[in-house]
Amino acid sequence: MVGGVGSGKTTELLLAEQWLRKQGNGLTFFYDISQETDLSSLNSGALLARFGIGLDWIVLNLGSLSRADSQAEKLGEFSREIMEFAFGKRVRRDLTSIDDRPKSIYELARDEVESHFLTENVPGKLNPPLPPLNRDIQEVRAPLEEFLAIARKAHRDVVVVFDGLDRLLDATKFWSVVHQDLRLLREMKVSVLATAPLSVLFGAGVGQSISDHFDRVHHLSVIASDPENASLRSVLDKRRGSELLTMQEADAICHFSGGVLRDLISLARDAAEEAYVSDHDSITAADVEKVVHQLGTGYLRGLGPEATKTLLKLQSSKSFKVDVPANVELLLTRRVLEYSSTDFRVHPALLSVIPRTEQKRV
């Protein structure tokens, strides 16, 4: 699930989880991984560790399964391995028998001279398409498979939903967990639903296609606020917005949200709040104007002259290069919105606060 900030990815995943649970016979896990671990230092294996802990708990609490003592002992051992994989362990090394201290380049050179040999890497001709699975990832496979086998006696399909991976604005980290964690889950026939950062679609020089690693990629683009598209209005109506908003103000809020669902909801809420603190009986055009200005000013703050030029060029000529890193930044910060792979537009709230003098200059 790929989409910009505030496009409704979490809502979609929660709905998917709810649907999966209703199907019966399946075992579904939902993790917002950014709540579980510090993603800025995310390690490959973190997703497997979280899934392993959840699976371990489910299996050990499956009351309907009767197990022989020997199997219970074996499961206890596997459970310990998963916990150690997740939380680490203390190991004791005998320093008198193992010399695994790092050697300086002088010591390595001395060893080579004394032993009359030279160490060098000779690359092979067949490069593997993907990096090999790390040794620790391979080691956790056995306990996970054991628990999965037991879980599958009671549940036909195992699905794990990972939210929060879209926060990894640097796509390199995302790919490292795809190549390790998600690959092993696929090999173990566990279905995965995950969010991904927008940069995997537009990032320059990423050189990897997300569709090569997932059976299906769902791009959650922003919703056009065209008159014939009533989706945005229906979001406001569902939240009883029509009780406080005239049709004209509701249309203005839909338009200035740019189709970003979170912006739509906060503009409507802020307009109501503005009307309340200003002692207005209902939301006025001035209330909407004020909150649009606030939102636009937020997007404008920190925007340099070059970026402003790019935005105004996009507005006038509709041209936007997605392989330029600075332009990807504009997409990630929601200053530019993607309506389709060929339709990019400046966020309307931002456009409304770019000084007219700047606009005339382009």
Add this chain to the structure above:
Amino acid sequence: MSEFSTEPFFEIARRLEIRGETGWVAVLTPATDSSASLDQLQTELQSVLQKPARVIQLETSTFEELREALHQPDGDAVILSGGTGLTLEKWRSLDIMRSALERKGPVILWLSPGDVAHLIEHAPNIRSFIGGSIFLAGPDRGIMTETERQERLKELSQHFGFSGAEAVRKAQARELPHEPEFVEWLVLLGRGDLL
């Protein structure tokens, strides 16, 4: 350059009160006397929201410390202070952990103008939660002329259908609801001690 809306602390607290339990806003620190202003914001939040308000320093908190501090307890108001400024790395890290920052009670980011620019540029996930709720700490509108004060007192009296003296009596008898308008009324009557 467009500017953010200027709001006194009382209005910011009132906005959070309207939103109910959850709410995210960012407040730009004033150029001078930032520490006293922070104390004032904390007091206003406690008074209007009728719940404790804590200040947590972002700069010195690790991921684990911040997560724990925000959730134990998770219903009070929390002011996350950026202090003199946060590094870009810290902003990126905070943005990544946004879900871990989500809590029941309101979150107020107390930031220098430079940090607001960093928030917008390097923390799009947090910025998205804040939306347009970025305010400049403004002067308290309590500094009104005597005519304005009298006018407002008259409005409040007409709206609620009883006099200022009656409002004081009710407050003394603890019969006055903790509504923002009553807080304002007592302050305008010079009886903030009854809050």
